[in-house]
Amino acid sequence: MNNTYNKFFKFIASAGFLLALSGCLKNDIVDYVAQDTQTLENYLNDNDIEYFKTSSLGSGYGVYITPNAGILFPPAKPDESGHDTRIIETTLDLRRFDQSLIGNEQVDTDPDNLVTQVFLKDSTYTFAMRRGAICLGYMDAVINLNGIEVPERVYIPSYLAFGGTASTGIGLEFNDIVTAENLKIKAVRNVYTQAEHEKQLAITYAKDSLGINVDVSDTLFTNKSIVEEEYGKDGQLLELPDYIVKKVVTEGSGDVIAAGDTVNVRYEGKFIGVTSPNRENIVFDSNEDADSPLNVVVYESSKDANDSNASSQVINGWYKALRTMKKGETAIFVLPSHTAYWDTGDNAQTFDLFKKIRPFKTLVFEITVEADED
Incomplete structure (x- = not known):
């Protein structure tokens, strides 16, 4: 065998x-x-x-x-x-x-x-x-x-x-x-054609559901991330373009958020391409109705957060997305799986049967970075 x-x-x-x-x-x-x-x-x-x-x-x-x-x-x-x-x-x-x-x-x-x-x-x-x-x-x-x-x-x-x-x-x-x-x-x-497939999913979703044409020269779309440090038989570095799509819903103000900043975030996460009369089948996570926002320390990437032993971490696509936003801004991001939970899904320690997010799911997040209180 x-x-x-x-x-x-x-x-x-x-x-x-x-x-x-x-x-x-x-x-x-x-x-x-x-x-x-x-x-x-x-x-x-x-x-x-x-x-x-x-x-x-x-x-x-x-x-x-x-x-x-x-x-x-x-x-x-x-x-x-x-x-x-x-x-x-x-x-x-x-x-x-x-x-x-x-x-x-x-x-x-x-x-x-x-x-x-x-x-x-x-x-x-x-x-x-x-x-x-x-x-x-x-x-x-x-x-x-x-x-x-x-x-x-x-x-x-x-x-x-x-x-x-x-x-x-x-x-x-x-x-x-x-x-x-x-x-x-x-x-x-393979990993490259899968990334290209999810790139096309993101472009199509942006046009059909968000009403925008993707600027494929945008740095958020073209920037690359390390997905795995030792991949395949030869243990080579696997780096892929992010292919992240952004649509601004509400403009923010002030400086663009940078690594090292701490922000308070409201969000809603959905599966791409899922249609259902039941909102629970589409939305897999949300804190919009929670008492408190999510407090996020921003890093360059999830690798940097992990190397820094950050006590609380988010997916790599979030770090990339947040570093394009300003406080008070609301934006929708389409995140291919290699910027999110990739080939393990949201819990590598359990069977796919019990995962909320299974492997290779392209995700859509609406993110609001709360403005500072006066």
Whole structure:
């Protein structure tokens, strides 16, 4: 097994084991690999559903892709260097497969009837192969698809999904078998083409939603930032243009904010390209109604803030944005992911399933720097 894939599998397997301990304290330890294998293969065979079981992981582990069409064999594994730098954009529609309904004469008349709960749906889910996908089974499915065919359904056993994890908020129960519906590979990129892609997203959003044409010669757009100091197989410095877009809403006064200044900020953060009648689906963070503003010590970059052991830090795009503003100013900024949370999302220590901001999300912030009180 490839180094990247093998390391990710070991991490997921160990994390899943720890997460499952709470269930094991209450019940006898169950061999979920054998149980899920028997459950799924009996179900698929009994219902004459054609499937392809992946073998990329070895040891009998695998997901079930239906129907058996458009499959690469051997699978398109990560490259053998152990430093797979591909970035994969897919659709994401994860649902709960309710095993308890198997054999229920009133319900078990159609495979769709057993897929009972949509717990995560995103028209665009992008992940870095080196970091891994939302779960190992999802990543396993992706590397076994040819990028053209769209399987109707991928059945992901619990041991390759979320194991002993449960969340009543999204309808995920312990040791659930999960399905990925109509999984489509939309694009395969590298860090440079991903940055160019998000550049175009920012330009399009600025024109369509902000009513401005981007000045591509503006320094906020063209300035570069260090994204990672040792990237890829050769551990090279990765530096990318920021591609930050700004629209001034309310002019400020006085000097432009500089590194070393301290400012009080009100803000609202939104996802780019998300439309919903429910504001909570669009706005991921805001302090507009909070009792107090956010107090920010301004640095040249997030690297400088980190090197200075700053007790409170913001994303790199914020430092770049704030250093173009004046006190009393309100402006809207479009921040590509490499100036925000890039390939880890907003919490590198947790699964993508539970992140508010998943990897490679272009973000929009409306920021107000409060004026000094007279």
